[in-house]
Amino acid sequence: MSADLVHLWVYLQTTPLLGLVSTLLVFVVTTAVSRRLGNPAWANPTLLSIIVLTLLLLATRTSYATYFQGAQYVHFLLGPATVALAIPMYDNLKQIRRSARAILPALVAGSLVASMSAVIIARALGAPRIVTLSLAPKSVTTPVAMGIAQQIGGQPSLAAVFVLITGLTGVLLLGPVMRLLRVSDWRAQGLAAGTAAHGIATARILLLSETAGAFGGLAIGLNALVTAVLVPFLARWLAGP
């Protein structure tokens, strides 16, 4: 790089604009690419954007902290967006009330299976204890997962990454699993997405059905509660000494 370009780059790295603009631009482009491909689950804009931005940071040797200075403005909107899930939930309140008795057993069973099977498998395959414990809360929304990981002796930042990978895995598996089991009910699909793969899978299914989105939002909230209460006891016991 010439000296001028280096100056410009050093200047840009000190402003939050770089992280913000790169996040938005990459997302706009990957959304267009994904649409061109027919919106397949394996090429969803979230996954593509994370890959492209990670490669960009590695290639330009930009630290995550520098990137996040700008990206935090996008990240911040997760809070109000979570609150906004109340609107599809309100629109589907009748359906939620009607199926209340089915929601709880389905959610608790799915939540425990997702969390405990992850711990058992990781331990059996020889993962270190800190990895195994950080996997336990991976199906819940990030702040809750980080809190639980801390509490049971895992690592919060590792838990946050597992939450992300789980969400993207959920997006990939949701369609095939529901087709295989012949689950056509939007309420069931939404509840499954929110329970097993939190907001990332819910964001995807919300685009297909408002009802599924409402049940996904409900599952995110309830699963946070169920996991926070049950997982600390079970995970430490299953992860062994």
Next chain:
Amino acid sequence: MLNALTTLLVCQFIGEILSNAAGLPVPGPVIGLVLLLALLVRRGRVEREMKSTAQALLQNLSLLFVPAGVGVITQLDVLGANWLPIAVAIGVSTLLGLAVTGWLMQKLARP
């Protein structure tokens, strides 16, 4: 848009305060969601402005996970050293979680 966004943020804010003050295991935004839902139920309707603002946020929900997602870059060494147990554990457990919840819900819920 401003009124609606303010309402959303105030709900989140109160949620954060309740979550921290009471030491609840549920994060602030989720408590904010419950507060807003209670508010809407009391009012009996959703204002058009709130509807369009919520829609704008939720239609782009996938974007909002990207900045945290790029955080994967800070854990590449741990992921590289343990990729097999991590991949199998997350793949199988997510599949089982989706299957159990979806199947049970469809079975138990009245159509």
